[in-house]
Amino acid sequence: NAGVMQNPRHLVRRRGQEARLRCSPMKGHSHVYWYRQLPEEGLKFMVYLQKENIIDESGMPKERFSAEFPKEGPSILRIQQVVRGDSAAYFCASSPIFKGTDTQYFGPGTRLTVL
Amino acid sequence: SQQGEEDPQALSIQEGENATMNCSYKTSINNLQWYRQNSGRGLVHLILIRSNEREKHSGRLRVTLDTSKKSSSLLITASRAADTASYFCATDGKGGSEKLVFGKGTKLTVNP
Numbered sequence: 392n393a394g395v396m397q398n399p400r401h402l403v404r405r406r407g408q409e410a411r412l413r414c415s416p417m418k419g420h421s422h423v424y425w426y427r428q429l430p431e432e433g434l435k436f437m438v439y440l441q442k443e444n445i446i447d448e449s450g451m452p453k454e455r456f457s458a459e460f461p462k463e464g465p466s467i468l469r470i471q472q473v474v475r476g477d478s479a480a481y482f483c484a485s486s487p488i489f490k491g492t493d494t495q496y497f498g499p500g501t502r503l504t505v506l
Numbered sequence: 507s508q509q510g511e512e513d514p515q516a517l518s519i520q521e522g523e524n525a526t527m528n529c530s531y532k533t534s535i536n537n538l539q540w541y542r543q544n545s546g547r548g549l550v551h552l553i554l555i556r557s558n559e560r561e562k563h564s565g566r567l568r569v570t571l572d573t574s575k576k577s578s579s580l581l582i583t584a585s586r587a588a589d590t591a592s593y594f595c596a597t598d599g600k601g602g603s604e605k606l607v608f609g610k611g612t613k614l615t616v617n618p
Contacts, residue, residue, distance in 0.1 A: 439604055
């Protein structure tokens with residue numbers, strides 16, 4: 392059973408460009424979470440999605456950031472017009488469809504560098 | 507505001523010694539989890555302890571939870587150089603929120 396997959400693993404963008412980060416959850420998992428980690432910091436929650444629904448986006452910046460989890464395909468975290476402060480590691484996690492198992496399984500992360 | 511706060515921020519020990527890391531949190535929880543992160547890598551889930559549990563073991567790991575003090579500890583016994591990593595506690599919220607709130611982590615170095 393493959394784990395949570397994220398790509399790309401490393402992404403370099405110039406200021407003003409767009410960044411697209413992809414996350415494929417573990418097989419059988421329909422809950423996806425995105426977190427951001429700045430250097431030497433813990434992870435900060437951004438958004439929680441189920442298939443075709445955003446459940447909680449309280450950690451997402453109001454502008455430039457968006458997330459989706461379509462019926463088919465991976466979840467996408469999109470950052471428009473990137474700025475240097477967006478440089479961070481972005482982690483995706485997934486959990487199973489049924490409640491009661493609260494463990495979130497994390498992907499390897501995408502390290503975004505904004506030049 | 508930060509929910510989980512680990513201490514110490516950094517810990518350096520010799521192989522074979524035990525390592526204890528602590529985590530404090532502010533609000534009531536359903537469960538608390540510990541994760542490990544090797545430098546530049548993703549997070550690996552170590553152990554989950556529910557709010558009605560006081561202690562849990564997994565191999566060389568022992569986790570305790572004191573809900574009255576809103577604190578947890580992670581003990582790694584007989585440490586190995588391969589245990590060198592950052593360790594994070596993460597809590598959820600009893601309000602039904604599924605998001606995890608992480609502390610800044612404890613950076614553990616185990617010297618051979």
